[in-house]
Structures are given as structure tokens and as C-alpha cells.
Amino acid sequence: MLAAARRDLLLERLRRDGRIVAKELAAELGLSEDSIRRDLRELDAAGLAVRVYGGALPASPAVADYATRTSVAPESKHRVAAAALTLVASDATIILDGGTTTLAMVHVLPQTFRGTVITHSPTIAAALVPHDVDVFLIGGHIFGHSAVACGAAAVEAAQNISADLFFLGVTGIHPEEGLTTGNADEAAMKRALAARAADTYVLGSEEKIGTASRYRVLPLDAVSGIVIDADDDSTISADLRAAGAMLLHTA
Known part of the structure; x- marks a missing residue:
């Protein structure tokens, strides 16, 4: 799965489920946990997710200027x-x-x-x-x-x-x-x-x-x-x- 497609999938899971557990999603997609964690770090840096232990949560739009x-x-x-x-x-x-x-x-x-x-x-x-x-x-x-x-x-x-x-x-x-x-x-x-x-x-x-x-x-x-x-x-x-x-x- 291409990085852009993974990013879209992660954002959809955040909207749908309210959180992502990196270990579970990696097993579901047949990817390494490191790949999922790297994607979550990038989403966090972009202000689209908040990384927490084991995964990520939806980022609030209320942190905008x-x-x-x-x-x-x-x-x-x-x-x-x-x-x-x-x-x-x-x-x-x-x-x-x-x-x-x-x-x-x-x-x-x-x-x-x-x-x-x-x-x-x-x-x-x-x-x-x-x-x-x-x-x-x-x-x-x-x-x-x-x-x-x-x-x-x-x-x-x-x-x-x-x-x-x-x-x-x-x-x-x-x-x-x-x-x-x-x-x-x-x-x-x-x-x-x-x-x-x-x-x-x-x-x-x-x-x-x-x-x-x-x-x-x-x-x-x-x-x-x-x-x-x-x-x-x-x-x-x-x-x-x-x-x-x-x-x-x-x-």
C-alpha cells in the first residue's frame, strides 16, 4: 500500500473509530508496526493526529490560530x-x-x-x-x-x-x-x-x-x-x- 493511501486510511479510521492502535492496524494490513508508527508521526507533525502510547487519537481543529x-x-x-x-x-x-x-x-x-x-x-x-x-x-x-x-x-x-x-x-x-x-x-x-x-x-x-x-x-x-x-x-x-x-x- 502506497504511503498516501495509508495516510488516507489512517485518517478514515480516526474519524470512524476515534483512535488507532498501531499493533492492531499493522496486523490487519500486514505491515510492520514501525511503518504505522512512522505514518502516525507524520500525521502528528501535520496536526492531523495526536500520538499517544500505542497509537493515535484524532487531533482537535480547535488548536488552529x-x-x-x-x-x-x-x-x-x-x-x-x-x-x-x-x-x-x-x-x-x-x-x-x-x-x-x-x-x-x-x-x-x-x-x-x-x-x-x-x-x-x-x-x-x-x-x-x-x-x-x-x-x-x-x-x-x-x-x-x-x-x-x-x-x-x-x-x-x-x-x-x-x-x-x-x-x-x-x-x-x-x-x-x-x-x-x-x-x-x-x-x-x-x-x-x-x-x-x-x-x-x-x-x-x-x-x-x-x-x-x-x-x-x-x-x-x-x-x-x-x-x-x-x-x-x-x-x-x-x-x-x-x-x-x-x-x-x-x-
Whole structure:
């Protein structure tokens, strides 16, 4: 089998099965495991898969640059944002992560909301300017890919806040790998913010579900729930519940 044909087959198996086990696929195709692993390394380098022990998982399209992500699954993000907003009391203190799904939350947030929003995203803070809300912006080194503050200074600042709710953005939601993102410092910042909220809810728009990124943020059972844009009776919903996730469906 030619390399291009193997690549297409691997991508199809990732879409169909949600993972590849190198040993099993090599036996099925009559190829060496080294050949399959080499193909998976190339897919990983191209951002089309995430290599894990023994094989690979589908890569999340949510790791694209910020400008590109604004056009990915906008309707799904709106549904998730609207569902997440129902969790917010009128005088709550909430932490909003960076990203395009949390930005969708700002767009559906009533301008008369009188609570408090804490964020490490200048983009989110700027979008909140027309609202009556009190906004606190955490500073630090700006990670350009997601336009958020990360690093030691931002993590230290996070230790001095507390909130009722944290709305967490991730790039991957997978039954085996849990909640993941594409940058180690960003993952650490997300954990720091989650530790300062009474409840953490993940914003699970459709492009993130069943995919994985390089760095784990938290296990599925470490958050209060995932606001997920997937059918309640879908296979991925069943797999996530079996892995310990509490799901709040958009419809």
C-alpha cells in the first residue's frame, strides 16, 4: 500500500473509530508496526493526529490560530454559550477562560448583568466593556495563539481570586485523554483558575468532542460538568459518561 493511501486510511479510521492502535492496524494490513508508527508521526507533525502510547487519537481543529477558530462551528458555540449562561446567577462572580466559545458567552450575556467577571483574556475583557458587569483582568505573559495571559505571573495572580463558576475552554474532550489543550503553560493556567472556583464547567462545542490535544488540563471527573453540543444518546456521550463525565446537553 502506497504511503498516501495509508495516510488516507489512517485518517478514515480516526474519524470512524476515534483512535488507532498501531499493533492492531499493522496486523490487519500486514505491515510492520514501525511503518504505522512512522505514518502516525507524520500525521502528528501535520496536526492531523495526536500520538499517544500505542497509537493515535484524532487531533482537535480547535488548536488552529485564533482568527481561524472564529469561523469554526459558530452555531455550535452559540448553543453551548446559551446553555452555559443558564448556570449563571444574576449576581455571580464568574471566571471566563479565553477562546472563541467563551467569547460567544459574552455575546449572549445580557448587558444588564450586574455580576463580576474575572478573565485572563484581554479579548474577553474588551468585549465586556459595553456591559454593566465589573471586570477584573489577570495580567501576565500573553500567549498569542489564544490571546490569554499565562506563565508564572498570571498563575500567581490567580491564587488571589475566588469565584462561583469557572467556564473552562479546552481544545479536546476525549473519553480516554480527558480535557486537553495545545500548550503546557496554558494548561497550567487553566488548572490554576479551576482551583479558584466553586464549580468548573467545560464549554464543549462540537469540534472539540472526541478529539485530543497534547497537554492534559484535567480529568473528566475533576469538573462539575461539560456543557456539550452532542446528542444525549450518541456513542460519544455514552463513552464520556462511562469515563466519569457529567454532561449538560445543549438541547
